[in-house]
Amino acid sequence: MRKCFDLLLLLLLVISSCSSGNASDDTIVKEPDNVGVLATLKTNEAEDIAARQALVWGILENNGGTSVVERGVCYGTIANPNYEGSKSIASVVKGTGEFKAELTNLEGGTVYYARAYAVNKKGVAYGNQISFKTKDLASPLLVLGAIKVAGAQDLFFDVELKEHGDLAIQEIGLVYNTVKEPTVANNKIARSTVENKFKQRITNLTPETLYYVRPYAVTTNGVLYGEEFVISTIKKGNFTYSFNQNGADAATVNRIKAAFDLATTYYNNFTSIVKHVTVNYSPGTPTADANFAGWINVGSNAAYQKAGTAMHEMAHTVGIGQHSKYWELMYSGTWHGKRANEILQMMTNDPNAVVKGDNTHFWPYGVNGSWEDDGSDFLYMMNALILQGMKADGLPSN
Template sequence: MKNYNIHTKLLILVILIVYNCSSEKTTDEKGVIEEPKPTVELPTLETNEAQDIDALTVTIWGNLTSNGGSSVIERGVCYGLNENPTYNDSKQIPTVTKGSGEFKVDISNLEAGLVYYARAYAVNGKGVGYGNQVSFKTLETNVPILDIREVKVAGAHDLFIDIDLTENGDLSINEVGVVFSTHEAPTIDDSKIVRDEVESSFKQRISNLEPETLYYIRPYAITSNGVSYSNQISMRTIKKGNFTWSFWNEVPNADAETKAAFDRIRIAFDEATEYYNNFTSIEKHVNVNYSPATPTANANFDGWINMGANPSYQKAGTAMHEMAHTVGVGTHWKYGELMKGTWQGTRANKILQMLTNNSSAVVKGDGVHFWPYGINGAHEDSGADELYMIHALIIQGMKTDGLPSN
């Protein structure tokens, strides 16, 4: 009985030792039991149809419906000319992001008239997820439009036009100007004038033309899409004038002072008749008399001009002023009929308005003189090309309005 108890106790002891060792080993091998990690998916998105489609821009809304179990570090819209655009293609991040997951993307720098494909995208720890694909076609580009105003002025070798840039179009304008030719639909391969800068309105003088010739004119603009031409007009240059002059009493062996006066008068009338012949179609011959007793200068409709000894009046401006008297200004009854404080004709006034950019300007005058640009005295004679040119063009306008030159 004793022996049995000892054996039984030893067996129980062995069993306990084995059990304890087994339990300790299990704990040592397994340690703390970890929770299984959640599975990360790619983000899921929706791509809405394109909005506000223009030639170069479009707006697309996307919606992040799931982050895939990981923080989204970037979202936007990728786009291109091929289907199923990816993150490696062109892309744009949002300009507006909402807490609901919606986001707005404004895309620019597109090309006009093309079909584009787009998909919303988002990036998380797993990678890039894409929404459904949408497509859209950009509009055709609006081109710049330049309009030529109604009033135009012609000389024998020059044309003057006013141009307004009424529409800038969708693209930046790199160059603007005018093309012209004697054939219709001129292009930049014909004669052209390039403006120094792009302006909303400008006056263009076209020079070195042939008299009595019909010209076709078109404004143009160059953008990254090429050349666009505006509406064509046609204009005819006027007949070249034939205004001639001669000295009535030139003294071959004059003293130095008199000779200097004749030289100044000769230069003055050569220059003055050049302006009259280029900017009027008047045909007339005048006789110029050097008259030291004349305080300044005077003239009559018969074509006689007296030039005094004052050097200040021996200039082109005075010569043109006196030539105007020989063609009827203050010397013909028709001038009195047309000048009633203001000029009653239409053409001379329109010429003044166009060339001075003043739509309310009118030629004014009395029974003898007109102004502005009448060069009524040495103090008004600046010698400027613009002064002489506009004076002659106003005289041409008066002639058109009915003032006779002979």
């Protein structure tokens, strides 16, 4: 009896020991190290190749029996690029196994090698190698506008950066010289910022002189130049006046002289008009008047003893509202000469602008009243340039 009891106790101990050794439901079962192999991939040919970028698709054909934690494209200028070098992680992954990688910051005109890659538990696997050549870096394209304007000492240009290209632009502007192919080592006008369009004035030039002008851009690959344009400054005007003071007080004399001195400076810098006129102080004249014969009367109203009024009356002495050629070209309220309208369009950046007028006056910039005279350089300059355009259209000065 005692022997049976001992056997029963031994059996219970064995059963208890086996039960306590079983794994619980919370125990993590590690994947054996011998599970899975390297993934297999295919690299497609590069697409959308540009100077600094390209697109490469890869295909994960088999994950090797274990999860892929990363995929993309390795690339470089040496064959068989690897994971330790330059790589681009896939930006798009499809359920079919296809994935896309965007290669950026490439060098223009350079041969690159690329391989799709995938990382799983076994390591980095590579697809077949492809190669492609990036496009050459495109240079910026700078052009001068169709209309150019010339004074005796000034030139005006519209400049357009039509294409930025692939090169970083550090500086932009114009170069000019009296010999062909000017460079930044000659006369350079640099813009403070890189703009797609800008108007550039060149000053302090010599009258009746041929100038070679071209736009330029300083890039990371050096200085690039646009097409060269040849233009001449005009003959300097010789508009002079004599002054009959007719008992005017000193302040009046000083105002009238200052007005005509400034007005003739603009005429002589921005027109080639040659004429002598007589300016008379005429207290009985309400404002001012003039005729083609060269006789100008200036009244006692100080508001009309300014440069704008002087230029307005000087315009009458060279034919505005006084000559048959003016009436021939100014009809139906519009000037029908080409050059004056071109100058207005270019200088105001308005391709539809036209000079308008009546039998006596023109506008804009005709300074047809003291209220229009703001004393600005642009107003006086435009008045003279439009007169020069009208002269080019056939309006005589004498």
